[in-house]
Amino acid sequence: MSIFRFFSKQTSAPTARERLQVLLAHERASVGHSDLVAVLREEILAVIAKHIQVDGDKVSVKMDRGENVSTLEVDIEIPLNARVRAA
Amino acid sequence: MAKVIVVTSGKGGVGKTTSTAALGAALAQRNEKTVVVDFDVGLRNLDLVMGAERRVVYDLVNVIQGDAKLPQALIRDKRLDTLFLLPASQTRDKDCLTAEGVERVMAELRKHFDWIICDSPAGIERGATLAMRHADIAVIVTNPEVSSVRDSDRIIGLLDAKTERAERGERVEKHLLLTRYDPVRAERGDMLKVDDVLEILSIPLVGIVPESTDVLRASNLGAPVTLADSRSAPALAYLDAARRIAGETVPMTIPGEKRGLLGKLFGRRAA
Numbered sequence: 001m002s003i004f005r006f007f008s009k010q011t012s013a014p015t016a017r018e019r020l021q022v023l024l025a026h027e028r029a030s031v032g033h034s035d036l037v038a039v040l041r042e043e044i045l046a047v048i049a050k051h052i053q054v055d056g057d058k059v060s061v062k063m064d065r066g067e068n069v070s071t072l073e074v075d076i077e078i079p080l081n082a083r084v085r086a087a
Numbered sequence: 088m089a090k091v092i093v094v095t096s097g098k099g100g101v102g103k104t105t106s107t108a109a110l111g112a113a114l115a116q117r118n119e120k121t122v123v124v125d126f127d128v129g130l131r132n133l134d135l136v137m138g139a140e141r142r143v144v145y146d147l148v149n150v151i152q153g154d155a156k157l158p159q160a161l162i163r164d165k166r167l168d169t170l171f172l173l174p175a176s177q178t179r180d181k182d183c184l185t186a187e188g189v190e191r192v193m194a195e196l197r198k199h200f201d202w203i204i205c206d207s208p209a210g211i212e213r214g215a216t217l218a219m220r221h222a223d224i225a226v227i228v229t230n231p232e233v234s235s236v237r238d239s240d241r242i243i244g245l246l247d248a249k250t251e252r253a254e255r256g257e258r259v260e261k262h263l264l265l266t267r268y269d270p271v272r273a274e275r276g277d278m279l280k281v282d283d284v285l286e287i288l289s290i291p292l293v294g295i296v297p298e299s300t301d302v303l304r305a306s307n308l309g310a311p312v313t314l315a316d317s318r319s320a321p322a323l324a325y326l327d328a329a330r331r332i333a334g335e336t337v338p339m340t341i342p343g344e345k346r347g348l349l350g351k352l353f354g355r356r357a358a
Contacts, residue, residue: 013273017279024287
């Protein structure tokens with residue numbers, strides 16, 4: 001180990017390893033049937049669209065796939081004059 | 088009993104064609120009749136790496152479409168009597184490959200050869216799935232790099248689902264071939280280590296091919312790396328890998344690792 005190591009930035013291989021482990025855990029789970037988080041996203045949007053007209057541009061969906069917990073954040077702007085659909 | 092091997096990876100540029108040629112020559116050197124088959128229709132390159140690009144008359148698509156008989160399309164290697172090449176077509180596209188046609192050609196090759204090595208195109212489309220369809224053994228070529236490892240994982244999933252063996256409820260024997268490995272960078276923590284990749288993909292290791300200028304040199308010359316210089320580090324790695332595929336037990340080493348004092352000094356300095 002050279003003395004220069006002390007001044008250089010951290011090694012990158014452990015980061016690569018960790019990123020791969022998390023990513024592949026999710027990709028393997030979604031083989032055959034589609035990804036649960038993606039299914040939830042589609043269905044939640046469908047339920048909302050049933051009741052009010054949503055503008056595609058006003059919907060923001062964020063996903064974060066973590067090691068143990070994934071989060072799905074759906075942010076929908078509902079304007080005051082939104083047309084309410086007959087249920 | 089003939090064995091069909093698919094050399095696959097998902098990602099392009101990781102060394103499938105180099106590995107197909109090197110393993111093919113290594114198996115043929117054991118005096119076992121071997122054919123390397125190029126499935127990369129439209130972008131063939133195995134002929135070039137094997138040094139047979141000027142001898143291609145008929146190709147896999149011609150055989151499938153009945154324009155040529157299999158023996159007419161097979162090209163015998165000039166260096167090894169036991170090594171043959173079945174080239175891909177350069178002018179057609181991959182839709183010319185039909186499932187029935189490939190099945191027929193594979194069945195015929197099984198009658199005449201000990202080893203049939205299929206060089207898969209990159210990707211997960213028709214060419215790649217047909218190349219793996221009849222495999223008994225899969226060699227998954229992977230670089231110690233995140234995108235290559237991810238794509239290999241995808242390919243492993245396909246091997247367990249889309250092959251003839253999988254459909255019969257049997258397993259395709261899977262082997263990891265780690266290529267372009269740089270022990271110095273891995274030791275420094277700047278490259279995924281062998282154990283990292285093995286732990287992530289969890290399939291057995293069949294060989295570690297070090298990053299080496301000998302690989303480019305061999306392809307420049309049009310010779311499988313195992314024939315171009317059989318004592319070079321990558322050649323030793325491929326020769327050992329071929330012995331393992333043939334069922335021998337060979338201790339795993341990283342060829343080129345054992346450097347003298349001078350080599351170590353220079354290695355460190357370069358680092």
